[in-house]
Amino acid sequence: MTAELSIFVSSVQKELEDERVIVQNLLNTDPFLSAHCIPVLYEFEPASSDKATEGCLKALDRSQVYLLIVGVQYGTRIGALSISHTEYRRAKERKLPILAFIKGERVLKREEGTEVFLKEIEVDGFKYKRFGNVIELQKEVRAALVRLLADRFGIIPSSDENEIAQQTIEATSTFESRLLDRIRWEDLDHSVARRLVSVAEGGSPEDLSAPELLAGVSLRGLLWREPDLGEYFATAAGIVLLAKDPSAILPQCRILADAYRSTEPDGEPRDHEDIRGPMPIAIDRAIAFIDRNTRHPMKVIGLNRVRIDEYPVEALREGLVNAVAHRQYEDAGRKIMLEVFSDRVVVSSPGFPPAPITLASLRKGKYRPCSRNPVLAQCLSYFHRIEERGSGFRRMRDQMLDHGLDHPLLGTDMGYFQVTFPGPGEDIERLRVPEDRLLVTPAVEAKLNERQKEILAYVLSEGSVTNRWCRARFNVVYNTAYRDLQGLVDLGLIEPVGSGRSARYVPKGDHA
Helix, strand or coil, rough: CCCCCEEEEEECCCHHHHHHHHHHHHHHHHHCCCHHHHEECCCCCCCHHHHHHHHHHHHCCCCCCCEEECCCCCCCEEEEEEHHHHHHHHHCCCCCEEEEHHHHHHCCCCCHHHHHHHHHHHHCCEEEEEEHHHHHHHHHHHHHHHHHHHHHHHCCCCHHHHHHHHHHHHHHHHHHHHHEEEEEHHHEEEHHHHHHHHHHHHHHHHHHHHHHHHHHHHHHHCCCECCCCCEEEEHHHHHHHHHHHHHCCCCCCCCEECCCCCCCCCCCEEEEEEECCCCCHHHHHHHHHHHHHHCCCCEECCCCCEECCCCCHHHHHHHHHHHHHHCCCCCCCEEEEEECCCCCEEEECCCHHHCCCCHHHHCCCCCCCCCCCCCHHHHHHHHHHCCCCHHHHHHHHHHHHHCCCCCEEEEEEECEEEEECCCCCCCCCCCCCHHHHHCCCCCHCCCHHHHHHHHHHHHHCCCCCEHHHHHHHHHHCCHHHHHHHHHHHHCCCCEECCHHHHHHEEEECCCC
């Protein structure tokens, strides 16, 4: 049986905004919970008390689970009760499952209204869990929701999902959920935000309304709302992904790219770029940097003439995405390094793999994936169409081997985690052409007559062909040769240069 529960998260917003974002991120990124739970965090305008209460209760009425986080503060009173207290009583009336989590020990001094609220919860007989930090909160919330899904629907996580969840929670950095008040929603790159939300929700960027876009970005832990100001600001993860220049706030958010003439670094690289911008865009620019500083030979395969990349682009992209998603952001003094040598490409990311992952387990391909920055990892998987769960390193290995190259080398150097992509060196012929790059597939070849096959082979070897050559070679009239050539044009295999009887035909895409 499948279930998708709306989890209403209730708390004093300003005091517990960190915890709210952490719970939201957990529900969005945990491999088990994200398949069955949707977080609902109602954001209200304090200046309009009646409408705030009405909006909260409407959102709660559409939810199936009430999740309460209590700290020290009682919150804004609307009448006799705070909004959270009002929500709690509504959840009781509707007989919703109530999951309560209390921050701090019993001896912690709390506001009077909070003490009264906690006593009511105890008298009502609801069990609650205490937590001291966001790691403990994530563990308690996950355990409570797993029990609820098992009891109500008979749905239980697999052992792999449990292990991934435990390791990810323990490895999770608090960096990406940090609440910063320096970049407003209006100042972020909304075109990048549209790409993210549209891919995540399976729609078109143009079809997203402004409120839908704001809700989609907030839902993914990239924005937080300052209740007193009524404004939305980027979380640290939001700055990394959506700020026009993240390094203006977080100087570590840059990719320093150098291309060298030989196999060793020197003081004068032939190309250099300090890549800044929203990290999804920065990754694309890093790929373009590699593209312009590596070789792209043409290779004839059967009836195909194909431009080959020196390195498989998707393996390089995976390496860069991993560097951005899993680096140690607490180290503000170091950037991601991209080095292109004559015989290899090296991507260096600050920090080592999060425990319990080790270099040995990565090299063997025997490890459970976990992420230091799960929100960044998930959002980047949307941008770059990379599967978030599973082994990116295994995919990189397969892509390199399929390209005719040796597998990537994993290592560390002076506090950096490094992925080295060995190149072909002087043996450029070892590069393989991916089947999806072949224009003349077996299906296309079946459409060609024998003359067209020979014409295409001649074009690929000599660079061009004319109607006159075809007439002389096959002893046919002008119209027959023209039909053969036009058939190849219609299939997208060749294209004409010039017009009339003086036209020559070249491989598609070779026209200068």
